Amino acid sequence: MTEKKRVITRRDFIRTGSRVVMGSLMGFPFIRKAAGQTSEKSRVVLIRDQNVTAGYGSLKEEILADMLDQAVAALFGTTDSAAAWREIVKPGDIVGIKSNVWGYLPTPVPLEDALENRLLEVGVDAKSISIDDRGVRRDSVFKKANVLINVRPMRTHHWSGLGTLLKNYIMFVSAPWMYHGNACEKLGSIWQKPHIKGKTRLNILVMVTPLFHGTGPHHFSRKYTWPYGGLVVSTDPVAADATGARIMQAKRNAYFGENNPISPRPLHIEAADTKFGIGNSHPDRIELVKLGWQEDILI
C-alpha cells in the first residue's frame, strides 16, 4: 500500500504552535527521514570574523582564507588544515569548484582563489581544477570531475525562498526551469543524478554579507545585506543550508521587528532531507560548531 502524501498547511503550524518560526526549518512538526538517509548527525562549522569585511564589496583576503582553513580543520577534526584538505582531495583528483556569478552578490573571488590554492598545495594538477558557474555543463574539467566543491553566497530568492547550496547545482541540468515548480521543491533530485551523486566533498555557504530580503526583478539592495562575516561549512549541503536559513530567519525577524517568514517557504531544503535523502535539515540532527566572533551570531 502506497503512503499518501501528507499535505502540509498553515493550519498545521497553527496547531503545533510553531507559527512563529514558519518560514524557517526550526520546529517543523512533520519531518521524516528519507530512505537511505544517514542516522548520524551532520557536522556544520560556522566560523565568523568581524574583520573579514572592509566595507561592502571589499574583503580581507588573508582573513577569509584563514577562516576557510580553520573551518575545514574543525569539520574534519584534524589538527591542522593541511590534513583536512588531504581528506577532501587527493593529488590525482579532477576538481570542479561550483561557484556563483550572480552579479550583485557573487562568490568572492578571494575565496575561489583560496580554494584553488589549497587544492594545488595538496598536489592537484592545475589543469585538473576549474571554477565555473553557468558553463559547468560545457566545461571540460567539470565533465571529467570526480570531486566537486560547492561554494556560493546565501541570499533570499523570489521563487525558492533562498538561494542555497542545494540550489547552486541547478546549472548542472539542461533545463533549470524544470526545477522551478512548487518553489523549487525538487532541487534535491539534481543531487541524485549520476554525474553529481557522491562527488561533493565540501560545501561552503558564504555568509560574509548575506542578502536577507529582496524585492523587484533585480532583488538586491545593499540596505538588505549585513556584515555577518561568516562561512557555513559542511560536507552536508542540507545541514549547511538549514543552518544558514535559521540565521537568515533570525536576521529578518530582528530587522523587521516581528516574525517575518522567509517567503516563499524554502521547501527545497526540507525536501532534500525528507524526500531525496541528501542530508539533515533538522537542528536535532545537526552538530553545529561555532568558531570565532560570537556577537550577534543569531543562532
Place this chain on the structure above:
Amino acid sequence: MIRCLQIRAISVCLALCILSFIALLMTQNTYANSLEGLQQRLPKHVDAWTAEPQDRIFDRKTIFSYINGGAEVYKAYNMRECLSRRYTAPNRPFIILDVFDMGSSQDAFGVFTHDTDGEVIDVGQNARLRPGWLSFWKDRYFISIYAEEETKATEKALKEIAGQVAAAIPKEGTKPGILARLPLEGLQSDSIRYLHHPIVLNYHYYLSDENILSISAETEVALAAYQVGNQEARLLLVYYPEPEKAMQSQVSFLKHYLPDADSTGAALLEDGKWAAVKRKKQLLTIVLDADSRELADRLLKSVQ
C-alpha cells in the same frame, strides 16, 4: 460598357486605397502600442545619465538568463517580453530601466501588487519608490527602474525616467474585474494582491505546500486585508472558469484546512482566529485570520 468597367475599376482602386489606409492606421496603432514602438519613445538621456547603445529584449525563455529564477514571478503573470535599458554616467551608479509587457493591464496591475512596499508617488496608474528602486504600472506595462546605489541624484533620475516612460505609454488600462467583488468597508487598499499562481499566493500568505485551491493560469485570485473597528481579517477570493472547479476546491480546502468547519463552513482555529469558506457558482470566498466570527460572517456576506 467601357465606361461601366472604368467606373468599376476606379471603385475597386478606391476601396483598396481605403482598406490600405485603414490597415496602415491599424499597423501604426499596433506599433505605437507595441514594446518596439514604446522603445522608440523611451528616454535616451536623463540628467547625467545616457542610455547604452543597445537595449536588450527578453522573451519568456530568455528572461531566465537576465534575472534567473526571479523570472518565474513575471512568467506567473504571463509576461510576454521585457525590454532592458541601462543608463550610465561617469563616476555614478548605473540605472536599469526594465519595461515588462505583461500582455494585459490586469497582469501588469497584478505583478505591480507583488511588491507594494515603499512610498506612494504619482506616476503611471500607481507607483512606489523605495531606496534604489521605483516601480509602476500603466496599461499593460509594468515598469521597474533600479539604481545600483541610492543617492539623491539617482532618486531624482529614477523619478525623471519614470515620468518620461509613463508619458510615453499613451493609454491607461483596467484593473482586474475580481477586485470589484471585494467589500469596501474596512478594505486596506494597499494590501490588495492579484495573482493566479499558488507560489505567488504563498509568497504573500503561506497557505499550504500543495496547491489545495487548484490555483492556475485560468483562475483569478484576489487577496486583501481588512480592518473593521479594531478587528482584522484577510479575505481571499478565487474565481474559477467553471463552478465544478470551484466546488472541488471548496471540498479540498475543507478537507485540508478546515476539517472541523461547522455547517456554515466556519471554524475557530487553535490560535483563536476564525476561518470560513463559502462558494457561489464560480467564486470561492475564504476568510482567514479573522478576529471574530462576526467579522468572518460579515465579510462572507459582503462579497459581491
